Amino acid sequence: MECKKARTMIEACRKDREFAAHLEVCADCRGELALWDLLGEAQGLEPGLEFTERVLEKVKEEGRQTSWRDIKDMLGRCFIWSGTLDEFSDFPPDSFGAVLFGSRRD
Amino acid sequence: MGSTLEYNDKSDEELMALIARRDYNAVATLVSRHQRGLLNLFYRYTNDRLLAEDLTQEVFLRVYKSAPLYEARSLFKVWLYRIAKNVCLNELKALRILEKLPEQKTETESPQEEMIRAEREIRVRQAIEMLPERQRLALILRRFQGLSQEETAEVMETTSEAIEGLLARAKAKLRSALADLQQ
Numbered sequence: 001m002e003c004k005k006a007r008t009m010i011e012a013c014r015k016d017r018e019f020a021a022h023l024e025v026c027a028d029c030r031g032e033l034a035l036w037d038l039l040g041e042a043q044g045l046e047p048g049l050e051f052t053e054r055v056l057e058k059v060k061e062e063g064r065q066t067s068w069r070d071i072k073d074m075l076g077r078c079f080i081w082s083g084t085l086d087e088f089s090d091f092p093p094d095s096f097g098a099v100l101f102g103s104r105r106d
Numbered sequence: 107m108g109s110t111l112e113y114n115d116k117s118d119e120e121l122m123a124l125i126a127r128r129d130y131n132a133v134a135t136l137v138s139r140h141q142r143g144l145l146n147l148f149y150r151y152t153n154d155r156l157l158a159e160d161l162t163q164e165v166f167l168r169v170y171k172s173a174p175l176y177e178a179r180s181l182f183k184v185w186l187y188r189i190a191k192n193v194c195l196n197e198l199k200a201l202r203i204l205e206k207l208p209e210q211k212t213e214t215e216s217p218q219e220e221m222i223r224a225e226r227e228i229r230v231r232q233a234i235e236m237l238p239e240r241q242r243l244a245l246i247l248r249r250f251q252g253l254s255q256e257e258t259a260e261v262m263e264t265t266s267e268a269i270e271g272l273l274a275r276a277k278a279k280l281r282s283a284l285a286d287l288q289q
Contacts, residue, residue, distance in 0.1 A: 062167055
């Protein structure tokens, strides 16, 4: 096994015989593994139940806001459409008719 | 909507399809599945528990918002960590990350052992924190999040060779910073 392969697979290979044999003859990779283990001393956190509930509450709040935004968008579109329909309610406009048919006052 | 227990067997991709339909049990399952990984990614990146919690929450909000547009083109984990990467690299720049002491303690240690362990842990955390952003993120994804080199490259939107380079430089710096602890 080459060092390059050993280092890319350092976690997966930990129990691998070939990797173990490589470690015995390679001080560089032993150092690599030692560093990898040392980094493990930076312990992790365990998320508490309170944290999980806070995240879920925030997501629900976002969901409620999104629903309200959707309703507002829909209402906004309705108003735009009703405004557009108003424009056509006096169709054809007087001026349009005058152009097409001429002004007939007699 | 069923109980969250029913959701435990579902894949992340199936949960995302349910979340797109605003199923909160699916959200709860996804959060419980990935919160630890994300929280620790941010904690190791920022060395600040409260900030890590806020950032984790931010990622889940983004997941929820983008669920209707989600397409399972790559591994869900890669997609999720890519969001986290964007939060780390783009949005944390403006924030000044203050140094915090580690908060976790092991109950079974004697006070002296505990002090030695805590000191070592602070040193390791500080050494990680001193790394440039991309080196730090690549190292955390590989060492702590269990991502392969290829997955790390996908998350960071770069090549596997680039990740190898980032890791090599990160490890060289760490080796030098932590030389006395390795003896």
